[in-house]
Amino acid sequence: MTSGMFTALSDLSPLQEDLTQLRYTLHGHPELAFSETQTSALVAARLTEYGYEVTTGLAGTGVVGSMKCGTGARSIGVRADLDALPICEANTFAHASKVAGRMHACGHDGHTAMLLGAARHLAATRRFDGTVHLIFQPAEERGFDSGAKRMVDEGLFDRFPCDAVFGMHNHPGEPAGKLMFRSGEFMAAGDRVFIKIVGTGGHAARPHLANDPIVAAAAIVMGLQTIVSRNVDPSKPAVITIGKINGGTAPNVIPGEVELAISVRSFHAEVRVLLKERILALVNAQAESFGVKAEIDYVAGYPVVRNSEAETLFAIEVAREVVGDANVVADMDRLMGSEDFAYMLEARPGCFLRIGNGTAENGRVLHSATYDFNDENLVVGAAFWSRLVERYLSRA
Structure with missing residues (x-):
């Protein structure tokens, strides 16, 4: 194939309205991890319509669309x-979630709409020689025992x-349509700790007759702040964030228990082990010093996202062809966020990339109640x- 036979942005522009309406449908009917039944059915129906061989039920609600050409x-x-x-x-726009408490x-x-856009275009043009598997994965947000892990454990890459x-x-925070890459370590491992x-x-009025778990919890929160600053090599990134404190019902009542929930991020295996050791030791020691008991559930989460060099360089080359050199970042900073695509990258070489969702003025923070995907990305991502x-399927 010559370069002129490969997809350009202009080839996908006619799909903008359809992809936008598809994205609005998905946005208005959100489903939580391993419960994506309507979403999976919509994806499977579209893939079937486009002519893919469709397999459902992977990791419960996962879908794979396969097509071979040549x-x-x-x-x-x-x-x-x-x-x-x-x-x-x-949000109050027309396509806002119609399901209370889900968003x-x-x-x-947007990710699903982009890939379905590519699925439609690839099926219509069939300008490739080989097999493409389009993987629609459930439960990325779960944090542990996630959709990617289950799909891989169930033999995803053996079957496909x-x-x-x-x-x-x-x-969010980068201009829409900018494509950003990093070879090697890209996103952090993420663990969770639940403490009671x-x-x-x-x-x-009689604190001497109680053992106050709130005071102990406060000391634990402050003590945890010293682990990264005083135990971890400053050249090796690490984060400990206490995201939840829950305890007590009234100002005149000392509660019997307090719950903490913690997010732990790291890139290096030895740092990940160190963080666990220090958190367990510090929490138990602080609890003992206050005469209370700590019950700790330390949950190992996603591994580090490691992009393979050859596949990342190839993806960067393709990105420059699609959006131009000015809209490609080839060596993005490492991110402390976590992503379960790491399990797939442990099983196969590949690349995970980021696409800008808008600058500070028009972008929105991930996991916020006012977030929305930027529809300018739909054609860019699909192209x-x-x-x-x-x-990839034209190379010798």
Whole structure:
């Protein structure tokens, strides 16, 4: 194939309205991890309509659409995520969530729409020689035992062999349509810690007759701040964030217990081990010093996202062809966020990239009640995926 036979942005522009309406449908009907039944049915129906061989039921609600063209032996996988978050949407536009307490606050509606756009275009043009597997994965937001892990454990790449696998996530704060890459370590490992501080409740006026878990919890929160600053090598990134404190019901009551929930991020295996050791030791020691008990559930989460060099360089080359050199960042800073696409990258070489979702003025923070995916990305993402597949399955 010559370069003129590969997909350009202008080839996907006629699909803008259809992809936007598709994205609005997905946004208005969000479903949580491993419950994406309507979303999966919509995806499967579209893929079937386009002519793909469709497999459903992977990891419960996952869908894979496969298509082979020509005689090429090469194969490629492209992944989008399906699930929403348990957030009450604050937006008032017409396509806002119609399900109370659930919201596409991370852009998975846009990711799915982009890949379905590519699916439609690839099926219509069939300008590739080999096999493409379009992977629609549930439960990325779960944090542990996630959709990617289950799909891989259930034999995803045995059933659907892929020489390489690729994924994409939107990135608020950068201009829409900018494509950003990093070879090697890109996103952090993420663990979760759930702590219950159990004391003895009592009357606020008689604290000497109680063992106050709130005071102990406060000391633990402050103590945890010293782990990264005083135990971790400053050249190795790490984050400990206490995202939840829950305890007490009234100002004149000392509660019997307090709950903490913690997010732990790291890039280096030895740092990940160190963080766990220090958190467990510090929490138990602080609890003992206050005469209370700590019950700790330390949950190992996603591994580090590591992009393979060859596939990343190839994806960067394709990105420059689609959006131009000025809209490509080849060496983005590492991100402390986590992503379960890491499990797929542990199983196959590949690349995970970011696409800008808008600058500070018109972008919105991920996982916020006012977030919305930027529809300018729909054609860009669909065109990039289409050309990536065409180029990958045309190489000798």
